Amino acid sequence: MAAPKKGRRPTGAQGRPGRALAIILIAMVALTAGMFLTKQTTPRLGIDLAGGTSITLKAKSEPGKPDAINETNMTTAVGIIERRVNGLGVSEAEVQTQGRDHIIVNIPKGTNEKQAREQVGTTAQLYFRPVLAFADGAPAAPEGTPSPSASSSGAPKAEGSGKPGAPASPSSSATSQGRVLSEALKAPAATATPSPSASESKKADDNKAPAPTPAPSGVEAAAADLQAKFAALDCTNEAQRAAAGKGAKPEDATLACGKRGNTWGKWILGPAGVAGTDVKDAKGVIDSQRGQWIVTMQFTDKGADKFAKITGELATKQMPQNQFAIVLDGEVVSDPSVSQALTGGNAEISGGFTQQSAQDLGNMLSYGALPLSFSEDSVTTVTAALGGEQLKAGLIAGAIGLILVVIYLLVYYRGLAFIAIVSLLVSAILTYSIMALLGKGIGFALNLPAVCGAIVAIGITADSFIVYFERIRDEIRDGRTLRPAVERAWPRARRTILVSDFVSFLAAAVLFIVTVGKVQGFAFTLGLTTVLDVVVVFLFTKPVMTLMARTKFFSSGHPWSGLDPKRLGAKPPLRRSRRTGSGSVTAPVDAKEA
Amino acid sequence: MSKLGDLGARLYRGEVGYDFVGKRFIWYGVSILITITAIVALAVQGLNMGIEFKGGAVFTTPKTAVSVARATEEAQKASGHDAIVQELGTGGLRIQISGLDTNDAAGVKKQLATDLKVTEADINADLVGPSWGDQIANKAWTGLAVFMVLVVIYLAIAFEWRMAVAALIALIHDLTITVGVYALVGFEVTPGTVIGLLTILGYSLYDTVVVFDGLKEGSKDITKQTRYTFSEVANRSINGTLVRSINTTVVALLPVGALLFIGGGFLGAGMLNDISLSLFVGLAAGAYSSIFIATPLVVDLKEREPAMKALKKRVLAKRAAAAAKGESVDDEGNEAGDAPQVVAQGRSGRRR
Numbered sequence: 001m002a003a004p005k006k007g008r009r010p011t012g013a014q015g016r017p018g019r020a021l022a023i024i025l026i027a028m029v030a031l032t033a034g035m036f037l038t039k040q041t042t043p044r045l046g047i048d049l050a051g052g053t054s055i056t057l058k059a060k061s062e063p064g065k066p067d068a069i070n071e072t073n074m075t076t077a078v079g080i081i082e083r084r085v086n087g088l089g090v091s092e093a094e095v096q097t098q099g100r101d102h103i104i105v106n107i108p109k110g111t112n113e114k115q116a117r118e119q120v121g122t123t124a125q126l127y128f129r130p131v132l133a134f135a136d137g138a139p140a141a142p143e144g145t146p147s148p149s150a151s152s153s154g155a156p157k158a159e160g161s162g163k164p165g166a167p168a169s170p171s172s173s174a175t176s177q178g179r180v181l182s183e184a185l186k187a188p189a190a191t192a193t194p195s196p197s198a199s200e201s202k203k204a205d206d207n208k209a210p211a212p213t214p215a216p217s218g219v220e221a222a223a224a225d226l227q228a229k230f231a232a233l234d235c236t237n238e239a240q241r242a243a244a245g246k247g248a249k250p251e252d253a254t255l256a257c258g259k260r261g262n263t264w265g266k267w268i269l270g271p272a273g274v275a276g277t278d279v280k281d282a283k284g285v286i287d288s289q290r291g292q293w294i295v296t297m298q299f300t301d302k303g304a305d306k307f308a309k310i311t312g313e314l315a316t317k318q319m320p321q322n323q324f325a326i327v328l329d330g331e332v333v334s335d336p337s338v339s340q341a342l343t344g345g346n347a348e349i350s351g352g353f354t355q356q357s358a359q360d361l362g363n364m365l366s367y368g369a370l371p372l373s374f375s376e377d378s379v380t381t382v383t384a385a386l387g388g389e390q391l392k393a394g395l396i397a398g399a400i401g402l403i404l405v406v407i408y409l410l411v412y413y414r415g416l417a418f419i420a421i422v423s424l425l426v427s428a429i430l431t432y433s434i435m436a437l438l439g440k441g442i443g444f445a446l447n448l449p450a451v452c453g454a455i456v457a458i459g460i461t462a463d464s465f466i467v468y469f470e471r472i473r474d475e476i477r478d479g480r481t482l483r484p485a486v487e488r489a490w491p492r493a494r495r496t497i498l499v500s501d502f503v504s505f506l507a508a509a510v511l512f513i514v515t516v517g518k519v520q521g522f523a524f525t526l527g528l529t530t531v532l533d534v535v536v537v538f539l540f541t542k543p544v545m546t547l548m549a550r551t552k553f554f555s556s557g558h559p560w561s562g563l564d565p566k567r568l569g570a571k572p573p574l575r576r577s578r579r580t581g582s583g584s585v586t587a588p589v590d591a592k593e594a
Numbered sequence: 595m596s597k598l599g600d601l602g603a604r605l606y607r608g609e610v611g612y613d614f615v616g617k618r619f620i621w622y623g624v625s626i627l628i629t630i631t632a633i634v635a636l637a638v639q640g641l642n643m644g645i646e647f648k649g650g651a652v653f654t655t656p657k658t659a660v661s662v663a664r665a666t667e668e669a670q671k672a673s674g675h676d677a678i679v680q681e682l683g684t685g686g687l688r689i690q691i692s693g694l695d696t697n698d699a700a701g702v703k704k705q706l707a708t709d710l711k712v713t714e715a716d717i718n719a720d721l722v723g724p725s726w727g728d729q730i731a732n733k734a735w736t737g738l739a740v741f742m743v744l745v746v747i748y749l750a751i752a753f754e755w756r757m758a759v760a761a762l763i764a765l766i767h768d769l770t771i772t773v774g775v776y777a778l779v780g781f782e783v784t785p786g787t788v789i790g791l792l793t794i795l796g797y798s799l800y801d802t803v804v805v806f807d808g809l810k811e812g813s814k815d816i817t818k819q820t821r822y823t824f825s826e827v828a829n830r831s832i833n834g835t836l837v838r839s840i841n842t843t844v845v846a847l848l849p850v851g852a853l854l855f856i857g858g859g860f861l862g863a864g865m866l867n868d869i870s871l872s873l874f875v876g877l878a879a880g881a882y883s884s885i886f887i888a889t890p891l892v893v894d895l896k897e898r899e900p901a902m903k904a905l906k907k908r909v910l911a912k913r914a915a916a917a918a919k920g921e922s923v924d925d926e927g928n929e930a931g932d933a934p935q936v937v938a939q940g941r942s943g944r945r946r
Binding site for chain 1: 604646654656686699715716717718719720721722723725726729730733734736737740741744745748752785786788789792793795796797799800803804807811834835837838841842844845846847848849850851852853855856857864865866869870873
């Protein structure tokens with residue numbers, strides 16, 4: 001504590017308290033204005049306060065694929081889960097990765113929790129299925145159950161080659177559509193050719209042998225059923241869309257919805273020819289020659305065989321049956337047509353991709369190749385009523401805590417307490433507006449632990465003032481008048497505040513990085529308020545203190561100012577120069593004399 | 595309060611002082627005793643791990659007329675597992691069923707809704723798989739280790755390694771006490787508790803850092819004088835920052851206390867309560883350890899330094915010489931062994 005030399009300025013803000021105050025005032029006004037301009041006047045509430053369901057999933061590492069849990073796969077998984085959850089017709093569902101291997105799914109209140117959990121928990125399923133029929137998304141004419149028995153026997157028909165291609169336009173009559181369908185549906189069953197195998201991955205070795213053929217009669221019934229459903233299916237309806245391809249086994253024909261450009265389409269799809277697990281790699285890349293985005297696929301050895309086979313079949317057919325659909329979780333994400341058998345394990349899909357859509361499809365295909373399965377770690381359902389109660393309890397606790405702190409400060413520090421209280425207020429305004437803005441900015445949601453963190457932070461913030469005030473009082477006890485005391489106390493208090501706030505911040509940062517879910521909210525709030533504490537003390541409390549030191553009330557040591565030299569037991573100045581002979585040891589030299 | 599303010603002044607001037615450093619072995623003893631108690635309690639009783647660590651479900655119902663005993667019975671019947679039921683401040687029930695699989699929980703929830711005559715949608719469910727707690731615990735340990743390493747490095751740079759070591763020991767001491775209290779009282783350990791525990795890390799050190807900062811300042815240029823030994827200076831530093839320590843601790847405890855009682859009163863057990871309970875215990879322990887353990891430890895480490903030994907020799911020699919001359923010397927805070935001192939003052943600096 002080398003005594004500061006005369007004229008040395010311990011702090012830059014000292015001489016110009018107005019500037020620091022202006023900065024923080026501008027910051028406050030800007031944040032508050034930002035809050036109102038973006039209409040984010042309240043922090044976004046977490047599921048545990050707003051009500052809803054929160055599901056924490058953990059990626060399980062698959063044997064033999066230790067590297068499968070990586071950032072790319074997790075991000076892809078998040079994308080897929082998001083699609084699924086939003087497929088439930090939920091808006092504002094949020095899915096985010098947390099930590100290395102967790103995904104948190106927050107579904108706001110009013111959702112079917114059971115359905116959500118089913119959708120979220122299962123592994124993504126990606127299949128390549130031959131297209132049997134296609135129509136626009138809206139339901140066709142009501143007469144949707146035509147004669148599937150038209151050709152009742154299981155007699156093998158030639159593949160769809162001779163048939164009129166199923167019209168790709170809604171204008172086709174329901175009957176003709178139905179007939180084509182039943183034909184098309186029978187084809188795979190009877191000839192067993194288009195689908196290489198019933199359960200693709202396990203039985204991949206049996207590829208060469210004809211796949212087991214289901215009983216034709218079953219196929220007939222299923223075909224009739226499918227046609228009826230296909231006709232009635234309205235893909236523009238979210239609920240129907242979600243239900244369309246649900247629960248379809250890979251070896252069965254199925255219905256599916258999907259987007260084609262900007263409109264919904266619906267499909268009848270044959271048994272899966274290739275599974276997502278057969279794809280080794282896929283990417284959206286730009287084809288420099290044609291200057292367009294394409295998706296390249298690379299198959300595994302088994303996958304290449306299967307793909308060669310299915311494309312060989314499809315290439316001989318006409319629209320739309322020369323197409324295969326890439327189906328992710330029952331939804332058609334792409335339906336490229338095939339003009340030739342693609343052997344060799346490499347293929348590309350081109351046509352009408354944007355960079356985004358090509359890369360998305362590439363991700364999806366790759367993701368199918370790297371299946372991550374998830375286990376449900378925790379599921380929390382909170383009704384809005386309880387959430388509201390918890391929030392209320394938290395806010396009441398915060399208010400009471402704040403009042404107690406204010407009372408304590410007032411009783412102990414008197415006039416000084418007002419500076420502390422206003423500083424706390426400034427801190428509160430900054431915290432609140434930043435939280436509100438972060439709701440939109442980074443998806444910050446105020447959850448119960450975060451509220452808790454904010455309340456705990458009242459103490460941390462007040463601590464800094466105490467450190468500073470005590471320093472000032474110590475200086476006054478040494479016989480200084482207020483103005484020099486305020487300035488001399490600051491560099492020392494500043495150091496203590498910075499060191500201890502750094503420790504708090506370190507704790508919050510570590511907590512934030514290593515934890516998952518709810519805990520993060522707590523750590524985040526704690527970290528945020530610690531940073532704001534430093535900002536407020538530097539830019540507000542200190543400058544205000546400097547200004548206040550100029551007022552008569554404080555500088556004269558009014559009994560209610562909290563800085564009354566008598567009350568503080570200050571030595572009358574000049575009575576003795578206390579620092580002689582003691583080096584710089586703080587300990588008073590004149591502690592005792594005979 | 596002005597009494598305390600006055601005390602602050604007298605502490606600052608060294609008129610009043612408690613010999614924390616001299617009596618450190620008493621406090622070491624107390625802490626060792628507490629630590630042993632904590633370890634024994636932990637070994638014998640173990641911790642009462644919450645559902646989150648065992649796997650299970652916690653259901654919270656809205657206000658219902660069904661009695662706790664009835665509800666317990668129904669819950670056990672519905673789930674086939676043990677159930678603990680508490681009544682909440684709101685009139686609702688909190689039903690804890692351990693060992694319940696997340697898959698079975700939906701059925702149990704439905705059954706409970708029927709039995710307790712509330713709608714299913716009004717029941718909150720918190721379902722956790724048994725591995726969830728392990729993960730939280732693992733992450734907590736990781737966090738603890740990372741934090742300790744970082745903080746020791748930081749303190750070693752900001753202060754010196756002796757202070758870093760002392761702070762670390764004080765920190766471990768605080769955590770032990772907190773865990774011990776949990777084992778002893780049988781409070782339930784939940785993820786909220788773990789959060790609280792991790793937060794204590796920062797807080798406990800906050801207090802310690804404030805005291806160390808005073809010590810660092812006080813002991814600067816210490817070798818250039820011969821009036822005080824390091825331990826005396828350390829003791830003065832503690833006394834000088836005592837009011838600050840008390841105030842920061844009180845101010846930190848007030849909101850946490852409010853959280854503890856309001857959270858508990860309103861909602862029964864829950865996240866708010868869990869975090870604040872462990873914080874409350876940890877904060878109190880942290881304040882104690884920063885004064886009674888951390889600083890004395892620094893003294894013990896520091897007094898081994900040759901420079902400090904030499905200083906002590908010089909100081910004692912000077913005092914002996916002065917005593918021989920019959921002068922009254924500043925002998926207060928004479929290393930170990932002095933009683934708490936309230937030194938009467940001859941001068942009239944304290945009019946009121």
